Amino acid sequence: xxxxxWRRDTVAETRGGGLVHAGPGGQxxxxxxxxxxxxxxxxxxxxxxxxxxxxxxxGAEGDLEEVPLSPRGRVWSYTDARYRPPAPYVCDxxxxxxxxxxxxxxxxxxxxxxxxxxxxxxxxxxxAVGMEVELVPGVLHEDAEHTWTTWNWPPVAxxx
Amino acid sequence: xxxxxxxxxxxxxxxGKWGRHFTRYGVxxxxxxxxxxxxxxxxxxxxxxxxxxxxxxxGHVAGAAFxxxxxWQGARVAGVYAACASGAQALDTxxxxxxxxxxxxxxxxxxxxxxxxFFAPAGGDRPDDPDWLRFRVLxxxxxxxxxxxxxxxxxxxxxxxxxxxxxxxKNAAAGAANPxxxxxxxxxxxxxxxxxxxxxxxxxxxxxATSDGGAAVVLSGLDFAGAARRRTRCGSARSPPSPRSTxxxxxxxxxxxxxxxxxxxxxxxxPDSGRPSSAPRTRRPASAPRTWTWTWTWxxxxxxxxxxxxxxTRTWACARRAGR
Numbered sequence: 001x002x003x004x005x006w007r008r009d010t011v012a013e014t015r016g017g018g019l020v021h022a023g024p025g026g027q028x029x030x031x032x033x034x035x036x037x038x039x040x041x042x043x044x045x046x047x048x049x050x051x052x053x054x055x056x057x058x059g060a061e062g063d064l065e066e067v068p069l070s071p072r073g074r075v076w077s078y079t080d081a082r083y084r085p086p087a088p089y090v091c092d093x094x095x096x097x098x099x100x101x102x103x104x105x106x107x108x109x110x111x112x113x114x115x116x117x118x119x120x121x122x123x124x125x126x127x128a129v130g131m132e133v134e135l136v137p138g139v140l141h142e143d144a145e146h147t148w149t150t151w152n153w154p155p156v157a158x159x160x
Numbered sequence: 161x162x163x164x165x166x167x168x169x170x171x172x173x174x175x176g177k178w179g180r181h182f183t184r185y186g187v188x189x190x191x192x193x194x195x196x197x198x199x200x201x202x203x204x205x206x207x208x209x210x211x212x213x214x215x216x217x218x219g220h221v222a223g224a225a226f227x228x229x230x231x232w233q234g235a236r237v238a239g240v241y242a243a244c245a246s247g248a249q250a251l252d253t254x255x256x257x258x259x260x261x262x263x264x265x266x267x268x269x270x271x272x273x274x275x276x277x278f279f280a281p282a283g284g285d286r287p288d289d290p291d292w293l294r295f296r297v298l299x300x301x302x303x304x305x306x307x308x309x310x311x312x313x314x315x316x317x318x319x320x321x322x323x324x325x326x327x328x329x330k331n332a333a334a335g336a337a338n339p340x341x342x343x344x345x346x347x348x349x350x351x352x353x354x355x356x357x358x359x360x361x362x363x364x365x366x367x368x369a370t371s372d373g374g375a376a377v378v379l380s381g382l383d384f385a386g387a388a389r390r391r392t393r394c395g396s397a398r399s400p401p402s403p404r405s406t407x408x409x410x411x412x413x414x415x416x417x418x419x420x421x422x423x424x425x426x427x428x429x430x431p432d433s434g435r436p437s438s439a440p441r442t443r444r445p446a447s448a449p450r451t452w453t454w455t456w457t458w459x460x461x462x463x464x465x466x467x468x469x470x471x472x473t474r475t476w477a478c479a480r481r482a483g484r
Binding site: 079102 | 359
């Protein structure tokens with residue numbers, strides 16, 4: 001897979017920064033990168049680069065620009081993975097399986113739901129539908145040569 | 161123009177974990193359906209195949225695979241792949257061919273040889289495919305999606321894990337009554353609650369098992385079905401009578417209740433009720449003339465269990481009792 005996570009392989013050639021977005025004032029914070037149609041404003045994640053998929057949009061093919069998604073959202077639902085998922089999930093098959101929580105987060109501005117893992121150590125008892133969460137970097141798997149990065153959705157500190 | 165098609169026959173291969181090629185299950189189901197329909201395979205005009213094995217050649221070009229396994233006979237062939245909706249889409253394709261007048265009869269076959277454990281994508285890297293990415297980046301299996309919906313229902317509508325368990329209890333009871341089902345043991349809500357969690361809040365017994373098996377349906381246009389029914393009744397069927405064809409020879413062979421026939425009028429008075437001749441006859445008042453009353457009820461043919469007929473029960477009663 002090369003250095004870094006899958007997103008770097010698919011996005012690095014164009015952006016060089018993968019998931020990292022340079023915000024106002026030069027700050028670098030993690031943002032998910034989707035694409036938005038310049039014609040109708042529809043947002044896509046994973047990114048759509050060829051043509052807008054809004055049936056009501058008559059925009060030209062390729063008229064999509066990269067756009068960072070909101071870094072905060074509300075929990076739409078959550079579940080966990082008590083058994084090891086099959087390939088191509090990245091994990092060490094020799095280590096005992098540790099369940100993780102999967103979260104569906106609703107982004108208000110984009111009016112879409114994005115999936116992601118909760119922070120390591122989070123259990124289903126720690127979450128509730130409607131809770132505010134924010135985007136932070138995470139590590140999917142690490143070995144001696146490679147690090148596979150991902151994103152996590154921990155609850156906002158002190159938030160509800 | 162009617163948009164209905166007729167179901168001439170159905171067949172199924174038992175569900176389980178047999179470890180064979182999917183065409184074995186489909187052929188067994190197809191032959192059972194053709195026998196149920198009383199139709200020869202050589203008289204089928206279209207075969208539509210459905211198979212949900214992913215990757216490679218999706219569905220293993222299922223229609224052609226079944227046509228080859230049953231024996232090439234010149235029928236049109238169609239294959240569909242729509243994951244879990246493959247069977248429904250196959251029926252839709254066959255129905256459209258029949259309604260378009262392209263074929264008189266169609267055989268629809270669906271069969272699966274399911275892997276053990278979670279359904280997984282085929283090998284290879286496909287970062288442009290969201291259905292590959294959800295495994296790669298998130299480990300989001302199929303039960304995980306249903307777990308998300310279940311948790312959402314609990315938050316929005318107050319559903320409980322006990323509500324979900326009742327679905328399994330109902331399904332297990334249905335399986336216990338079906339000799340072709342894979343899971344034939346009744347299950348209690350307590351057993352569901354005691355099974356391990358797979359994707360919270362769903363437990364092992366809440367999650368569908370992945371199974372091997374097959375099912376088949378023979379469809380035809382309504383005109384062909386009517387002609388087939390008449391051929392079966394008079395015994396001059398084109399194909400040799402199948403073991404089920406005798407069941408079609410029931411009195412009316414109707415599949416839906418029509419308007420009731422007019423009750424016949426008796427030509428002679430009813431027989432004596434059986435009173436001893438020494439008992440005095442009570443004189444019937446003149447204002448209460450005798451009349452026949454027919455009571456018509458629908459009864460399902462006891463042989464084929466599918467077709468209906470009117471059964472009349474004739475009684476006589478005085479006009480006052482009859483309500484006239």
